[in-house]
Amino acid sequence: MHRKTGAEIIVGLLERQGVRALAGIPGGMNLPLYDALSHSQMIRHILARHEQGAGFIAQGMARISGRPEVCLATSGPGATNIITAVADAKLDSVPMVCITGQVPLGMIGTDAFQEVDTYGMTIPITKHNFLVRSAAELLEVMPEAFRIAWSGRPGPVLVDVPKDVQNQMVEFDAWPEPGRPDRAPEFDHADLQRAAAMINAAQRPLFYLGGGAIQANAGGVATRLAEKAGIPAVMTLMGLGAIPSSHPRSLGMLGMHAARHTNLALEECDLLIAAGVRFDDRATGRLAQFCPKAKIIHIDIDLSEIDKLRIAQIGIIGNVCDVFRALFPLVDALPRTEWLERIEELRRTHPMVMPGSDDPSTPYGLIRLAASLLDEEAIITTDVGQHQMWTAQAYPHRRPRRWLTSGGLGTMGFGLPAAIGASFAAPGRTVVSFSGDGSIMMNLQELATAVEEGANVKVIVMNNNTLGLVRQQQDLFYGQRVFASRFRNRVDFVRIAEGFGMRAYDLADCADPADLLERAFHEPGPCLVHAPIDAAETVYPMVPPGAANRDMIGGETHACANA
Amino acid sequence: MPAQMPDAIDPSRAAGRRAVLELTVNNHPGVMSHVCGLFARRAYNVEGILCMPLPEGRLSRIWLLVNEEARLEQIIRQTMKLEDVVRVERHAADHEVFVHLEEFFGVALPSEGTAADN
Numbered sequence: 001m002h003r004k005t006g007a008e009i010i011v012g013l014l015e016r017q018g019v020r021a022l023a024g025i026p027g028g029m030n031l032p033l034y035d036a037l038s039h040s041q042m043i044r045h046i047l048a049r050h051e052q053g054a055g056f057i058a059q060g061m062a063r064i065s066g067r068p069e070v071c072l073a074t075s076g077p078g079a080t081n082i083i084t085a086v087a088d089a090k091l092d093s094v095p096m097v098c099i100t101g102q103v104p105l106g107m108i109g110t111d112a113f114q115e116v117d118t119y120g121m122t123i124p125i126t127k128h129n130f131l132v133r134s135a136a137e138l139l140e141v142m143p144e145a146f147r148i149a150w151s152g153r154p155g156p157v158l159v160d161v162p163k164d165v166q167n168q169m170v171e172f173d174a175w176p177e178p179g180r181p182d183r184a185p186e187f188d189h190a191d192l193q194r195a196a197a198m199i200n201a202a203q204r205p206l207f208y209l210g211g212g213a214i215q216a217n218a219g220g221v222a223t224r225l226a227e228k229a230g231i232p233a234v235m236t237l238m239g240l241g242a243i244p245s246s247h248p249r250s251l252g253m254l255g256m257h258a259a260r261h262t263n264l265a266l267e268e269c270d271l272l273i274a275a276g277v278r279f280d281d282r283a284t285g286r287l288a289q290f291c292p293k294a295k296i297i298h299i300d301i302d303l304s305e306i307d308k309l310r311i312a313q314i315g316i317i318g319n320v321c322d323v324f325r326a327l328f329p330l331v332d333a334l335p336r337t338e339w340l341e342r343i344e345e346l347r348r349t350h351p352m353v354m355p356g357s358d359d360p361s362t363p364y365g366l367i368r369l370a371a372s373l374l375d376e377e378a379i380i381t382t383d384v385g386q387h388q389m390w391t392a393q394a395y396p397h398r399r400p401r402r403w404l405t406s407g408g409l410g411t412m413g414f415g416l417p418a419a420i421g422a423s424f425a426a427p428g429r430t431v432v433s434f435s436g437d438g439s440i441m442m443n444l445q446e447l448a449t450a451v452e453e454g455a456n457v458k459v460i461v462m463n464n465n466t467l468g469l470v471r472q473q474q475d476l477f478y479g480q481r482v483f484a485s486r487f488r489n490r491v492d493f494v495r496i497a498e499g500f501g502m503r504a505y506d507l508a509d510c511a512d513p514a515d516l517l518e519r520a521f522h523e524p525g526p527c528l529v530h531a532p533i534d535a536a537e538t539v540y541p542m543v544p545p546g547a548a549n550r551d552m553i554g555g556e557t558h559a560c561a562n563a
Numbered sequence: 564m565p566a567q568m569p570d571a572i573d574p575s576r577a578a579g580r581r582a583v584l585e586l587t588v589n590n591h592p593g594v595m596s597h598v599c600g601l602f603a604r605r606a607y608n609v610e611g612i613l614c615m616p617l618p619e620g621r622l623s624r625i626w627l628l629v630n631e632e633a634r635l636e637q638i639i640r641q642t643m644k645l646e647d648v649v650r651v652e653r654h655a656a657d658h659e660v661f662v663h664l665e666e667f668f669g670v671a672l673p674s675e676g677t678a679a680d681n
Contacts, residue, residue, distance in 0.1 A: 120596060123596055123600045124600055131593065303640050303644075304637065307637070
């Protein structure tokens with residue numbers, strides 16, 4: 001017989017679940033939980049400086065580990081602050097369990113101090129949520145929260161626990177089993193046979209791989225399928241790394257900032273094998289004109305994605321890795337010489353143009369230089385904006401689960417805390433966070449967390465004193481009326497970092513950038529690298545929002561522009 | 564279909580075609596929010612809603628009267644993903660559950676005592 005408080009039950013169940021690190025901030029309504037946590041010998045608590053930071057630290061851990069990771073916040077502003085990180089996890093299908101404090105049961109609905117309807121507010125941005133009404137319920141709710149976050153298409157689960165429930169004493173006979181993911185759905189083998197026949201008959205097939213392929217650890221089998229059947233692959237922003245960028249079958253990222261040849265190949269394909277993707281508008285451009293000649297095979301673990309935006313000729317509900325493995329022996333080994341030659345021709349005539357990639361004072365050059373100093377174990381996080389797209393285009397994505405970026409929600413401020421989380425999930429590895437001066441300001445306070453925890457995080461701030469992607473859109477689509485996107489005040493990021501107690505390097509007027517980056521990467525612990533860039537730099541090619549992917553602006557070679 | 568049924572409810576005579584969804588859900592506070600929130604968020608109109616606990620109390624039944632649109636299958640799939648939704652069944656518009664409600668909806672509010680008159 002056990003006799004525990006609700007708070008002790010939560011901590012006990014987190015330990016039994018295998019949680020060894022979590023992030024959060026204490027406050028009035030989760031103090032009983034924090035008191036219980038202080039007695040844990042197993043769980044390391046990472047004290048963030050803003051609840052959104054705590055949420056993204058948990059996300060950084062989960063995106064590396066593939067398991068649900070945990071963040072804590074108090075009621076009211078603690079809960080509202082963490083909501084952005086929860087919504088971000090929902091859109092990118094990241095497994096996470098967020099535990100919030102709530103005012104005591106009897107005060108719910110009275111507009112008590114720091115009371116908000118956390119349950120009501122988080123319904124649309126969680127996979128599932130709970131408002132726990134008794135300590136005994138926690139024995140069921142906590143394992144369920146982990147099971148749900150981890151099963152099928154992963155996602156965030158929020159558990160709102162009133163303070164008196166945390167303090168309530170209960171007796172119970174035995175601890176429940178930890179939450180485990182449900183088995184992936186069994187897929188229909190008749191559909192599989194039909195899919196294989198369709199692939200074998202296709203003249204110009206393409207893989208379209210997304211975050212679901214990464215989640216399912218399907219990168220290896222996808223690469224072997226692409227090799228065996230002579231099928232090139234495009235990847236979404238979330239799918240980068242599924243097939244290495246340098247692999248001959250890889251066409252890199254599709255969509256708004258894809259290489260020209262990538263989007264043009266999609267125009268010509270006659271069969272699109274879409275796996276772990278959701279036909280997001282940044283990937284497809286104007287949907288009605290996406291892959292106009294193609295039949296669709298859509299493989300996803302989430303039934304509701306099939307036929308949501310584009311009707312599939314064959315829909316297979318299953319784990320992408322399982323489905324690809326089952327498909328492998330049914331797919332003919334084919335050279336597809338004609339199609340692969342056509343792909344190479346597109347590559348030659350419409351290459352990815354990266355101006356300045358040999359010059360470390362330009363964005364592409366800086367990313368290429370950093371990449372040359374990092375191995376395939378290095379983890380890259382980004383914030384959101386031009387630097388994110390430059391990195392997506394220019395960084396050599398070598399392995400799955402090395403690329404952490406806010407894809408669906410596009411949250412500026414993601415990169416630094418996610419990098420801190422990643423450094424805990426992958427100790428000993430180098431984590432590099434590419435950021436911009438706009439994004440880094442949105443969770444700047446987490447520099448303190450990185451220093452306090454000694455996280456092995458290298459933050460590269462590309463500084464153009466501008467919200468660059470906004471400026472670019474104003475230039476292109478708003479008559480060059482650049483408004484509210486240029487900062488008038490210039491921040492000294494080197495001194496800011498040093499003020500947080502962090503090592504800082506400045507690439508401004510640096511004679512040997514390679515040596516500077518080498519030192520920054522190799523000295524253990526956190527640092528910030530300030531990288532001034534020209535505000536006139538642009539991300540090209542670009543598909544205007546709402547346009548078809550074939551209608552790209554910029555990024556032409558001269559040969560192509562004259563054609 | 565009873566001939567006296569008012570247009571606003573009679574699915575066969577309403578502007579668009581209707582369908583009736585029968586949801587079996589866990590009976591606890593918040594389930595209605597999850598279901599209604601999903602339809603609202605995905606911009607799928609709910610024309611009518613009925614909810615009562617089932618006899619043993621552990622489960623509830625929610626009846627939804629919805630427009631028959633191309634997106635109905637998609638919204639059903641999204642509904643099935645809700646953790647507290649145990650089962651979803653789709654019925655034709657003439658399912659009797661909404662038919663007998665006419666007397667509660669057929670007559671406009673008496674003007675006496677309404678806010679507009681005060």
